[in-house]
Amino acid sequence: DQQVKQNSPSLSVQEGRISILNCDYTNSMFDYFLWYKKYPAEGPTFLISISSIKDKNEDGRFTVFLNKSAKHLSLHIVPSQPGDSAVYFCAAVVWTQGGSEKLVFGKGTKLTVNP
Amino acid sequence: GAGVSQSPSNKVTEKGKDVELRCDPISGHTALYWYRQSLGQGLEFLIYFQGNSAPDKSGLPSDRFSAERTGGSVSTLTIQRTQQEDSAVYLCASSLGLAGGRAQYFGPGTRLLVL
Numbered sequence: 001d002q003q004v005k006q007n008s009p010s011l012s013v014q015e016g017r018i019s020i021l022n023c024d025y026t027n028s029m030f031d032y033f034l035w036y037k038k039y040p041a042e043g044p045t046f047l048i049s050i051s052s053i054k055d056k057n058e059d060g061r062f063t064v065f066l067n068k069s070a071k072h073l074s075l076h077i078v079p080s081q082p083g084d085s086a087v088y089f090c091a092a093v094v095w096t097q098g099g100s101e102k103l104v105f106g107k108g109t110k111l112t113v114n115p
Numbered sequence: 116g117a118g119v120s121q122s123p124s125n126k127v128t129e130k131g132k133d134v135e136l137r138c139d140p141i142s143g144h145t146a147l148y149w150y151r152q153s154l155g156q157g158l159e160f161l162i163y164f165q166g167n168s169a170p171d172k173s174g175l176p177s178d179r180f181s182a183e184r185t186g187g188s189v190s191t192l193t194i195q196r197t198q199q200e201d202s203a204v205y206l207c208a209s210s211l212g213l214a215g216g217r218a219q220y221f222g223p224g225t226r227l228l229v230l
Contacts, residue, residue, distance in 0.1 A: 002157075004157075034217075034218060034219075041223070043119070043222050043224050044158075045221070046218045046219070046220055046221075049218055089158070096160065096163065096173045098163070098171030100163045100165065100171040101163075102148065102174065103148075103160070103208075104160075106157060108157070
């Protein structure tokens with residue numbers, strides 16, 4: 001059963017426009033979320049994170065919004081650039097059975113930014 | 116380099132053989148994680164090391180999988196008697212731990228193919 005869901009496997013936007021990537025989660029106890037970007041044949045690269053005590057975190061062109069009541073977060077990229085084309089993963093920090101923390105990832109959304 | 120490094124980048128082996136995968140975390144990072152990504156699946160947590168504490172092995176899929184972390188730095192993931200379903204990308208990540216922020220930084224991964 002997926003705890004973190006990215007329901008759009010792909011998204012295509014025009015250069016200069018806004019990209020909005022969405023993510024839903026099932027457990028209201030999750031308190032920290034992260035977005036990663038992944039290029040082919042590379043590991044995921046950390047982009048931005050947000051704690052559940054906030055509803056927005058901004059870093060340059062990247063902004064993450066958190067709606068706790070809807071158990072939904074989104075990543076906005078403005079303006080989108082062709083170099084942003086990659087697979088974007090949403091992740092939540094959860095506790096393992098062993099009492100430590102791990103990341104649980106969605107299956108990713110492939111973003112294509114067209115010149 | 117300053118990032119997480121992994122070796123080998125690719126490994127092809129025959130069913131039943133043992134394999135060792137290596138991870139060099141970012142210097143100063145006390146937490147180290149192993150994940151794997153099978154074809155079409157999200158990232159799956161395997162094991163977590165924090166400093167000199169006993170590892171959290173709750174994600175290991177079977178007793179054929181084991182990992183060590185020597186001197187609190189380099190880690191080796193060993194898969195004994197490999198099976199075809201072990202074919203996946205094995206990713207290592209490190210972080211400063213809870214005190215330093217919860218973002219995990221990933222290496223490029225080892226692509227394992229079991230024939």
